[in-house]
Amino acid sequence: MDLKEWFANRQKRREDAIEVRQPLTTEEYCALWTQCFQCRELLYTRDLRTNLHVCPKCQYHFRIGAVQRIEQLADADTFCEIDENLTSADPLGFVDSEPYPRRQQEASRKSGLKEAIVTGTLKIDGHEAAVGIMDFGHFGGSMGSVVGEKVTRVIELAERLRLPLIIVSSSGGARMQEGIYSLMQLAKTSSALKSFADAGLLFISVLAEPTYGGVTASFAMLGDIIIAEPGARVGFAGRRVIEQTIRQKLPADFQTAEYLLKHGQVDMVVERTRLRDILTQLIAFHGAAGSGGELSSSVSEEALSTR
């Protein structure tokens, strides 16, 4: 199922839901109400969605999926997905308590996605951009061969079309089940970013809760501009591993976006409700500086079809 179909189905499901006027099951009740993880406030899910999944009371930023993120960022009907048919192989024949292919199926069933990233082009307030949106809900957002390949391809596409690039990261790190291949995706994506950078193009990295390991140690930390969402936890090693290593408690705000800002690791912490505006400003600014340049959507479609 491609993303457009997905949106269509979702719209349909929403409409169906409205028509039904039966007493609510527990499941439906839960879908209607969401409790804030931070302030424990019971929030009406529809309001939460309208507020971009940010708690109106305490500003807690709920984790969101790739589809929701694209919905929030893209001008209506401008998102055009690429490489949607890339799926993981099982190069090592990896089995722990379950075989890797079964874990993949399970991940897809939960997320409704084929892989932990959705890539393509879109317009943000009229500005064309290439994007990669990671989804933590799919296999913990882990990077294996497919994520590495899709990130690399979207970087290459952005370079070819001279588009600004935005990658929203949310990942537990490299995918262990693909062993050394997963590790090598760090090199593959960073290498692609080298030529992208040499072409004088803009890469904005957005760090969402949580971003760790192989993803921070490659493309996520290589943005010309790095934006973190409030409260997002970002780091190389996980908190528990560090505490075990240094045998001491870490400060409560360790590895949060705000902590990172204080330590010079990100350019800004931006609330989700302002993200679109900031991205627009940044793209407009660098475009005006003469490096990026806006291309008509027809150009990108043309380039897409020659892929």
Next chain:
Amino acid sequence: MSPTEKKAVPLEFEQPLALLAQQIEALEKQLAENQSPDLDLDLARLHEQYDVLKRSLYSNLRAIDHLALARHPQRPYTRDYFQRWDAQWIEVHGDRKGADDAAMVCGLINFGEVRAVVLGTQKGRTLRDKQHCNFGMPQPEGYRKALRLFHHAQKFSLPIVTLIDTPGAYPGMTAEEHNQAEAIAVNLLELAGLTVPVIAVVTGEGGSGGALAIGVANRILMLEHSVYSVISPEGCASILWRSADKVSEACQAMKMTAREILSLGVADEVIEEPLGGAHHDYDAAARNVQAVLVRHIKELSRLSPAQLKAHRQGKFRKIGSFVEG
């Protein structure tokens, strides 16, 4: 048996061999005290058994045995190689930004036929040494020190040789505050852009991103008993099996031995070690590695600067396994 061999600390899987060696030693002592043709014959038989056992033992190692050899406390470390390659090698220090990470050793070496910028992660031998080198786990400052040397090599058109033997990048509080992730990421990006030959040799443990940060090379070579993995087997076992006892399973599942990494197309060549492991004969191990290194440097030197960069980028561009359509 060479004298160094007797001093080598046996690993668990080497116990049968160690027992046999003890018997041989005891018999030799007896023989020294009173000559007897019977004992002579026994001794010859034991020696024969020993050789057979040794050969079969080391040709049928499990992944976890390779790991044990890669982590052997007597395994030659980065400085041991540098010293043997060029007794006059020049060590250089510091990231120029406030620190000199002892876990990353950098210098200039003359192999005789070729010169190179060399660098590698360094483990310590004594407890004090180990702490000084942070058990071979670099801080961001170590990766930035390496980066300085990459640029040095680029400026003077020198090949780069890196030796990898690290459990990984250090997971510490200051390391995070100084942006370990960025330090690694920047090295990956900068290595990708170099126009000089880059050769990485995994001599012991190739531990994840901390290893790769000096491993984006035109050629990746691995010592016979070295390992290379995306996460430590202990980490993998505790996350996927939720049990520290499953390290052997994790080692096997991740396919981390030199031969496996070679067959997965990531390593380009496996360098043979002295029988039983590099720790049995430092000189021979260093000679083997040097011969292979010099051959690769010479091969790569035939490429133009642009070709070297394209070759390296192309090598990593191809790595991965997926289904399309």
